[in-house]
Amino acid sequence: MKLATWNVNSLSVRLPQVLEWLAAQEAAGAPVDVLALQELKMTDDKFPAAAFQAAGYCAQWFGQKTYNGVALLSRTPATDVVKNIPGFDDDMARVIAGTVDGVRVIGAYFPNGQEPGSDKFEYKMEWLKGLRHWIKVELQSHPKLVLMGDYNITFDELDMWDPIGLKDTIHCTEEERYHLRALIALGLHDSFRLFEQPPKSFSWWDYRDMGFRRNRGLRIDHILISNALKDLTLACIVDKGPRKNERPSDHAPVVLTLNL
């Protein structure tokens, strides 16, 4: 089973690249089974369900105008679909969950937070708290669980191109990392770090200042897996290929392969 997460920064703009990437994986003999998308930036009526259907994917989606928006594509239909965090009142479309082939898959677009101390940062902290309480409950009924998406949080200095210059800036603060570690403490694992990785592995690069070419990036897109999946993990990589497209998303897909 192959799962991936990709913040596409507008699905309208990126749809051809998503379809091309999915087709390339299939052509290579390892099709993607589940793909979580973030930042659709479109209302539900604009979602290109027919294009994904033609490519062999069922879809669940949860959009909104201009910002946010998430979707879950899968080769077999997802069941028990949940949109946003139950019990957490939110007017932004950030979470979509579904069960695919016995695995509970949660795709999420975590709040950016803008700047420590801002109202948006406070919202990020509350959202993270709400997410954790829900995941804790989800794990009780779904031992095989994958939580993947754009976390907008780095784990540590390995995830930063400039650990000194970016110390305590957004995505790299102790408060944000506290919540990330608290998710891990529920019994989740950062699948990426279960494997040896190239130095300076990132999943996002600023569009400005030739960020990608100079590898000035952050690793903020993650795939966390539950204990029951840990020993079934075969690989986790960042696929930088799509970032080399002419009009790329600022994020690259992160891909997890399970022995399932």
Added chain:
DNA sequence: ATGCCTCAGCTCCTGAGA
């Protein structure tokens, strides 16, 4: 340098992203 890109939209500037 409260900028540098990119995207959406009440579009020719602004807000937001990260």
